[in-house]
Amino acid sequence: MRRLVLLVTVLGVLGFAAPAAAITYGTADGTGHPNVGGLVAAQAYSDGTWIYCSGTLIAPKVFLTAAHCAEGDRVRVTFDPAYQDGDKVYAGTWHADPLYNGAQSDPHDIAVVVLDTAPRITPAKLPAAGSLSNLPSTQQFTSVGYGAHEVTNSPGGHQYLYDDVRMVATGTLNSINPAWLRISMNPSTGNGGTCYGDSGGPNFLGSSDVVAATTITGDAICRSTNVDYRLDTASARDFLAGYVTLP
Numbered sequence: 001m002r003r004l005v006l007l008v009t010v011l012g013v014l015g016f017a018a019p020a021a022a023i024t025y026g027t028a029d030g031t032g033h034p035n036v037g038g039l040v041a042a043q044a045y046s047d048g049t050w051i052y053c054s055g056t057l058i059a060p061k062v063f064l065t066a067a068h069c070a071e072g073d074r075v076r077v078t079f080d081p082a083y084q085d086g087d088k089v090y091a092g093t094w095h096a097d098p099l100y101n102g103a104q105s106d107p108h109d110i111a112v113v114v115l116d117t118a119p120r121i122t123p124a125k126l127p128a129a130g131s132l133s134n135l136p137s138t139q140q141f142t143s144v145g146y147g148a149h150e151v152t153n154s155p156g157g158h159q160y161l162y163d164d165v166r167m168v169a170t171g172t173l174n175s176i177n178p179a180w181l182r183i184s185m186n187p188s189t190g191n192g193g194t195c196y197g198d199s200g201g202p203n204f205l206g207s208s209d210v211v212a213a214t215t216i217t218g219d220a221i222c223r224s225t226n227v228d229y230r231l232d233t234a235s236a237r238d239f240l241a242g243y244v245t246l247p
Contacts, residue, residue: 026169026192029144030081035124035209036166036202037079038146039069039113040089049162051083054145054201056211058126059244060118065200066214066229067096067111075113079121083146083164090115097239106179106235109216111200112243124202125210126240127232128247132176132205132212139173141183141212142204143226147197162197169193171203171226179233181213183226195222203228 029036035058038051055065055077063077076089096111148162169192171183183203185193194201194215202211203226213228230236237246 026143026167028081029166029168032168033142033144033166033202033204034079034081035121036144037063037077038083038164038166039065039071039200040076040078040083041071044085045162047162049164050085051078051146051162051164051197053197053199054147054215055113056144056202056214057119057121057123058112058211058240059123061092061115062123062243063090063092063113063115064202064211064214064240065111065113066216067100067107067109068102068216069111069200070094070096077113077115079119081166090117090119092116095243099235099239106233107216107229108235108239109229110214110231110236110239112240114243124204125208126244126247127205127210127212129234129237130232132181132230132232135173135176137173140206141171141173141181142168142207143171143183143185143193143198143201143215144168144204145194145198145201145215147199147201148195148222174225176230179230179235181228181230183228184224185218185222185226186224193222193226194218 039053053069058064080087092113092115097108099108171191171193174182184191198215205212217227
């Protein structure tokens with residue numbers, strides 16, 4: 001899910017191909033995941049915030065995100081846990097999977113930013129081929145991103161609150177299929193998860209530094225299911241092999 005403000009807007013565009021989501025029912029990450037960053041817009045949004053999608057450093061100069069987060073050939077990335085205008089950003093060149101198509105079976109919704117300079121940050125790890133196929137139903141994931149941290153129900157509809165702070169939450173596996181992990185983010189079962197602005201951000205396997213899948217979409221009010229693109233599949237690995245050394 002990409003950044004959206006009111007539910008009436010969400011319902012007009014939310015679908016499989018819509019850009020994806022923010023961390024809800026979580027906490028501020030602080031220095032917990034320094035390799036998770038945000039894509040910084042060219043100008044501020046009306047609420048004064050800047051970050052429109054999230055992602056992860058997976059090699060010294062390679063930042064992983066979602067193809068639907070495209071904003072042009074040149075983009076800016078921050079790793080600041082609480083971004084403010086004027087903070088350090090890293091410029092880079094956008095590369096999306098050329099097979100990106102939005103198909104439910106396999107959308108190829110994956111992209112990287114090749115940074116001009118390497119930040120002094122230890123990259124996250126990628127999963128081995130096919131390693132996520134037989135996860136137990138109790139498997140937990142750590143979702144991280146800069147998206148909406150709260151959803152409120154106002155007279156004009158649901159409103160999504162942003163503050164450009166990197167957030168973290170934990171969710172439990174719902175289901176697996178050949179391209180997707182579906183992770184519960186239902187607070188009534190003790191889970192948290194993603195919302196608008198978290199697109200491209202990581203869902204780490206348990207408490208490890210292995211990025212199992214990237215956030216792509218979810219339900220309209222960010223309370224039910226976090227839908228994530230698997231990184232252990234042949235199609236994801238075929239794209240990533242052009243930019244990083246795979247496990």
